[in-house]
Amino acid sequence: MKFKIAILGTGNVAWHLAPALEEAGHTITEIYARSLADAEKLTARLYTADAKDDLDFSESEAEIFILAVSDQAISEIADEIILPEESILVHTSGAVPLDVLGYSSATFTGIFYPLQTFSKERKIDFGDVPFLLESEDQAALQKLKKLAKSLSPNQYLIKSKDRMALHVAAVFASNFSNHMLRISEEVMARQGLDFEMLKPLIIETISKSLELGAKRAQTGPARRVDFNTLDAHYQFLNYNEQIAELYKLISQDIIDSY
Amino acid sequence: MKFKIAILGTGNVAWHLAPALEEAGHTITEIYARSLADAEKLTARLYTADAKDDLDFSESEAEIFILAVSDQAISEIADEIILPEESILVHTSGAVPLDVLGYSSATFTGIFYPLQTFSKERKIDFGDVPFLLESEDQAALQKLKKLAKSLSPNQYLIKSKDRMALHVAAVFASNFSNHMLRISEEVMARQGLDFEMLKPLIIETISKSLELGAKRAQTGPARRVDFNTLDAHYQFLNYNEQIAELYKLISQDIIDSY
CATH class of the missing domain: 1.10.1040.20 (ProC-like, C-terminal domain)
Structure with a gap:
């Protein structure tokens, strides 16, 4: 199962996750950053993604929207982002509860947390990375599992409290x-x-x-x-x-x- | 250059060092422990070593005496041990200065410190272990370097203050x-x-x-x-x-x- 995915953020996680998702056969539709120049640094590493500095994704072809931004920025972006119908909005943080995505325009929300230390200088082999997943919607959770499985054999379903x-x-x-x-x-x-x-x-x-x-x-x-x-x-x-x-x-x- | 060596102590360092020295071609003449039963547990792992629970080594054929005991026991044993002529007495501790061996009956003293974490459950590959060496006598230091080199390519000369x-x-x-x-x-x-x-x-x-x-x-x-x-x-x-x-x-x- 291949997905169309938009990534918000250009930090250490986004930097490694975006190319790894492309390598696994998914399509990255857009990279969002506050500054277009930052977004372009990451799209330059990708095949098809457009750089973007506004949060109107109503015309996006993506189904899964990955918020790979600082913990503080997650709720701000979640509150502002305009998403298409049937979209799944996830963040990649180990520290932020799922419910901060609750006021967003997403149809489904979830967590897609790669438990690893990321630095731009070092390539990560995602095959070794455990993905910690959470969603209250079973169909959305299944999609997140498939997405994680395309990168790594290790997935765990983890509640926010754990x-x-x-x-x-x-x-x-x-x-x-x-x-x-x-x-x-x-x-x-x-x-x-x-x-x-x-x-x-x-x-x-x-x-x-x-x-x-x-x-x-x-x-x-x-x-x-x-x-x-x-x-x-x-x-x-x-x-x-x-x-x-x-x-x-x-x-x-x-x-x-x- | 092959040495005859006596080892005092049966803890984690002695446990791994004694067989490694034999494998490198040296002869272990004696193993000392306060209790003969403890010494025998280690001699059972060796070819030729005798178990011993007294500190009179005046008849020993060894040239190098390795004190692989707890930091507290080093000075006690050094003060009591009776050594033959031209013997080199060394300890294996990272924390004890050279001069605690100064009152012993050894002709030469030194430090032979394998910088590694030793547990009985895990075999150590001495080829990876740096040996930190010290002696005030140049000829003794050369012998310690040769002994270390027979186990590992990494030796460093380190003063007690460092x-x-x-x-x-x-x-x-x-x-x-x-x-x-x-x-x-x-x-x-x-x-x-x-x-x-x-x-x-x-x-x-x-x-x-x-x-x-x-x-x-x-x-x-x-x-x-x-x-x-x-x-x-x-x-x-x-x-x-x-x-x-x-x-x-x-x-x-x-x-x-x-």
Whole structure:
């Protein structure tokens, strides 16, 4: 089943999703951005899409309208967009409930949330991306499932209340683990040490954690409740009070959780 | 160059290091543990090593003595061990300075620190492990380099003052990123959600971070300074004050670092 799809937004998700949908055989009819120049940057990567900077889609041939914009912009655009009959309006956010689309002119609404971290610099293999889907209309949900299935074998039906938990879990698993690497990079750089040294450790840490589960995989001074080392590290970090505080709080939480 | 080596300790590092040294062609002469039964569990994995529960090594044929014990036990054992002439005593810790070996009966002392996370359940490929080496004696250091090289192509000479920074960086990169996954697992489990959903995200996060650097790779609500989502997540986590506090502090640190 091939769809005609309009995409609103040109951020990291839209940037990767639009070409992937074309590759899967769907047609991208329009790309919307507030500035036409931005929309054109993305249509330049596509075969047939028109760039657009107004929200009147009453003449669009698309059936599915994907709102791949910032969380704040979702409700604004949903309230303003003019959609054709029988259209399905979805957003791609892990944090915004379905009902913010409720006042739109869409016949059906839903969520089409690719659970992945997107950056323009890195190509994403959508075959590995789980899609988290939601809609109150069964026929619309079936179409979203087919759309997701054309990109990836992994789809999950998730209610908005669970999607919040999932998004919090994703922030810890992705953004926060990445921030731990960021702090690590900075500790190394400050001392003039090569971060390359730590890469095998990082790769083994994550592989082990995914295999054994993080609880069994844990090692280190907090796991051993080695207060001498914990104190020495805390003192070492006294050049940055916030990082030292983070060190203490995360170590305490590790200790408390065994 | 093949060495005769005694190993003190039967923890995660000794457990993997001893057989790897044998595979590399060295001879393990003795395994020491406080309890003979523990030492025998490890000698059972080896060809020629004798189990031992006393610290008199005056008759040992080994030249290199590897202290792979807890940080607290290093100085105790170093003070008590009786070593033969021309012996090299090293420890494997990232956190303990070289000079704690200074009062031992060793002729030479050093550090032989494999920068990796070891758990008994998971086999380690030492070919990927960086070895961080230190000794004040050039001839001993050359021997440690040859020993490390027989296991891995990556050796670094690191002074004790830099090893502290490196260990702090390793705690953030490994133990703390693993703990972020732990919290994520628990948020998912509490809601009855399948953690499998998050695995592609975690793999992509770490791959991207190692490729682009963590600063450029960062995404998510803190990176976007999206206070609506940050507040919603903080409220969601109010069932666990410590985790909620962690959420706030890490998010703040992400915001402050751009």
